[in-house]
Amino acid sequence: MTHVTVPARAAWSAVVRTGETLTVTDLHGNQAVDFLVYDAGDTSVRYSAPDTVQAQGGIFLTTGSVLMSNEHTPLMTVTEDEVGRHDTVGGACSKESNTLRYGHHTWSQHACVDNFLAEGARHGLGKRDLVSNINWYMNVLVEKDGSLGIVDGISAPGLRLTLRAECDVIVLVSNCPQINNPCNGFEPTAVAMTIGAPA
Numbered sequence: 001m002t003h004v005t006v007p008a009r010a011a012w013s014a015v016v017r018t019g020e021t022l023t024v025t026d027l028h029g030n031q032a033v034d035f036l037v038y039d040a041g042d043t044s045v046r047y048s049a050p051d052t053v054q055a056q057g058g059i060f061l062t063t064g065s066v067l068m069s070n071e072h073t074p075l076m077t078v079t080e081d082e083v084g085r086h087d088t089v090g091g092a093c094s095k096e097s098n099t100l101r102y103g104h105h106t107w108s109q110h111a112c113v114d115n116f117l118a119e120g121a122r123h124g125l126g127k128r129d130l131v132s133n134i135n136w137y138m139n140v141l142v143e144k145d146g147s148l149g150i151v152d153g154i155s156a157p158g159l160r161l162t163l164r165a166e167c168d169v170i171v172l173v174s175n176c177p178q179i180n181n182p183c184n185g186f187e188p189t190a191v192a193m194t195i196g197a198p199a
Helices: 049-056 095-102 112-123
Strands: 002-006 011-016 021-026 033-039 066-068 074-081 134-136 139-142 148-151 159-165 169-175 191-196
Touching: 002 011, 011 021, 011 112, 011 191, 021 033, 021 074, 033 074, 033 112, 049 066, 112 169
Parallel strands: none
Antiparallel strands: 002 191, 011 169, 021 159, 021 191, 033 134, 033 169, 066 074, 074 159, 139 148
């Protein structure tokens, strides 16, 4: 078993082998965890939000949800979820989106896209390899007119979710540094990543 605490605002990555589990623990509550996953044998096969949403029949993920690739193959399956709903549409914060949403004074703030690019480079991944991501623990409401609202999270200290790898995968994580909306309770905190042996 491998257990790592990922500090607030930090990036993390790992190869998770077929059948192994990855448990994400929200240590302090209300912390969004931006997440991407790639087939370790061929990184052109990667998480696809449209394929995943279509396969689940909905935009929120929970126990039983399968993270599908752009080849419509399963990458990981959520086997346990103590929160009940996770976001597939809110995307990752970036310098550009921060500036657009919150003003030019936010340009210098660290963002999830920065984390993904820095951590992805360790695996030969670049900007072209970034796709729409999952936001574990993030509470994104979709209004009837299609507009999105990022609101206070529904997680709590110690709540966790577990995924099983359906093939060898590379997982990229940005422990979201956002401080301009409630996705992290305006105060980013640490999370834990635990890789467990196949059952």
